[in-house]
Amino acid sequence: MAFQSPKIDDEKFAQIFQKAQAKLDELHASLKFPGGCVGFVLPDGRSGSVSTGVADLKTQTKLKPSDPMLAGSIGKTFVSAATLQLAQEGKLNLDEKIERWLGNESWFARLPNAKDITLRTLLNHSSGIPNHVDDGSFQKAMFKSFGKDIKYEELIAYVLDKKPLFEAGKNFNYADTNYILVGIIVERATGKTLYYEIAQRILKPLRLDDTFPSNKNVLPRVVNGYFQNKPIIAGGKFTVNPQWEWAGGGFASTTEDLARWAKFLYAGDVLQKKYLDEMLGSTTVGEGKGYGLGVEIVQGKFGKSHGHDGEFPGYLSDMRYFPQYKIAVAAQVNADETPEASKFIASAVDDFAQIIIGELVAEKLSEAEKLNLQKTAEDWLKLVDAGKFAESWEGISAELKAKYAKEKWQSTVQPFLKKVGNFKSRKFKNVIAFEAETVTIDFESSFAKLSSAIETLILKREKDGKWRVASHSIK
Template sequence: MRRTRLAAAVLLAATLTGALSPAAAARPSDPVQRRLDLLVERDGVPGALAYGGGTTRTAGVSDMTTNRQMVGPQGRFRLASNTKAFTATAVMRLVADGRIRLDDRAGTYVPQLATHAVTVRQLLKQTSGLPEYTALVDWSKGGTSQEYLALALGAEPDFEPGTGWGYSNTNYLVLGMVIDRASGVGFRTYVERTILRPLHLDDTYWPAPGELALRGPHARNYGVHPAFPEAGVVDVTELPGYEFGASGGLVSTPGDLDAFWNGLFGGRLLPGWALGLMTRDTTDVGGRDVYPAGSRYGYGIASHPLSCGGVYWGHGGDLPGGSVGGGRATRGRGTVTVYTTTWAGGGESLGHLQGAVDAALCAGGRG
């Protein structure tokens, strides 16, 4: 659920910039607001929001047709790959309870991998070498998790398990299947029981099969629909979220996502040793994909350096209709969520999104 269709994204940025950019105006002194405004005025993002420390900042509009004001922290949005942090936490809960071992072969739980050497730990760390399934799917037809995994297994591995690092949604597709087998209740139910309910994340949910719309208040999303790319830039608010599964299917709000990061790193979901593994057993990913120098990828979470010192832990995520950044910083600097209503995962727009996260956290968590 991350960077794909770069050419389409470039077209999208050009199209929306032409439609939305206002006349140049003096930038506000607030560095977070300034970056949100750059996302809208320079990068052509329809709407952007930053929420942290009880403070909300917005730029742009939530609906390009009506020019309705951008929604606030109660607005729902698709978490995309931030979902992986929830999935990884659920796996570590099963590890802590003795129902999974990190060095178990994934094939112990997933019959399609019975002859493969891939381990649970390698799936969590993105070091399995399993190729990306999302690029192989015909999204006009969809399919099941088993069918998606079969597509990935029919392609050449990116590398031998444990010999490299490569971001692949297939790793978390498989982890969902591992949770299914080990928990006996399905990964969606298990995440609800062990994460959403204990933290009272009442506005976070898994879309039902066939559910395309977002529930409750939300902004509209714009991009190139994966099932109909020939249509160009369209409203992509309605997407088959159920099919994004354990890799990217959750829907939430900025308030709930911040509460998740605070609950995870505040020790409310896992014993200390389990959380320690997630943050210590890491791979240097600086300079790869969207990760700036100094970034490290752990178990479904990544650390990113802050300009003011220390790091923040989060994940990030992208779909055709939105990008999400943020997480919880070290040194008591707080938690923040920043999201946009179109893909902003490359070039200057990525810098402005990540810059808004950095500015908010370096202000000491006051938003």
């Protein structure tokens, strides 16, 4: 069913804003992370943002929606977009070997897979190059030498002479090193700095005024972050220098700017259709099936979404655009490597997308209908928990039955269940009807290998009037 964007008057906008603020305050009270922000863009282009908690635990300064945080790897979306613009202008070629741009460097021959790497394999992480960020000596230097800026070639040095992880283009391994190389190539092709190109091509034209390079050890506008509950800014300076991230991330931003950016980019306002299709369609294998050219592609309860998440010590971020509903949502929290922050960011974008989509298109369910749907979902999940796969097959949709034969259902489901381990507990969260004859039901669940998870069932009402399971996910 095609989504028809409803008229959003001031009253409806206010309702969305108020519900978003209430939900964020509720999550803050429950999880007790320092502070968090959520930004959103509606189908008509109007945007807003809310905040909760504090910008600094010591001073107890209230966090404002306009307070920027380090956005981590979300910065790759700017790098990729600028690179693809250069490709559509004929200044770069996605499938040309990078040897053209880097072959004269003294270190080039020592780069894993050097002669086989293309710009495309860098952008979709299929180059086979290890990630310098995972190198123990890099991590030690990053925390020890926070007062020192680094040359970008020094970052590449951490992977030189290492064995390729796989043949270029044949697998997937997420590596910031890929984007460091892309950044150098962009500068060679343009004769300008990467930050200049992104500012002129993206930030200024789109008026992303609260997004700026995190290329200094002092960034006065950025709020304090907390890494393993310790402040990342001390005496006004970062204890991990953001300048070291560069093309692997390299930006501070607000959630409203990030949500606006996601809608601009993935709705087609930044790239020609051919190159947006390249961005979204240049996936690889394994985990790479969900990663294009600087974009994470997620299939969730609201259909497919496009975006990226980000982590920099002390900060977690996520942004996504939901094309089916023409909305974008971004979330940030000024904490990292704590269970509370991780739990918040894991579901924040979906939580707030649900509020917006619910206000725009959800059908109203009676309490009796909600209870009946909850029982249907719980009864089916109990069969799965008990290993009664043949019986659970009877409760799946006709579409799933056509895809998975009854005798193969157990072998289909079991690998998925083994990843999370044995069931421990489940608490009903909500049920919402986003489309005719379709409902989404969420549970807060716990498993042996995943102590805190959101478990989602999508039920569809079939021709006989019965609700059956069309999708089951745990994350």
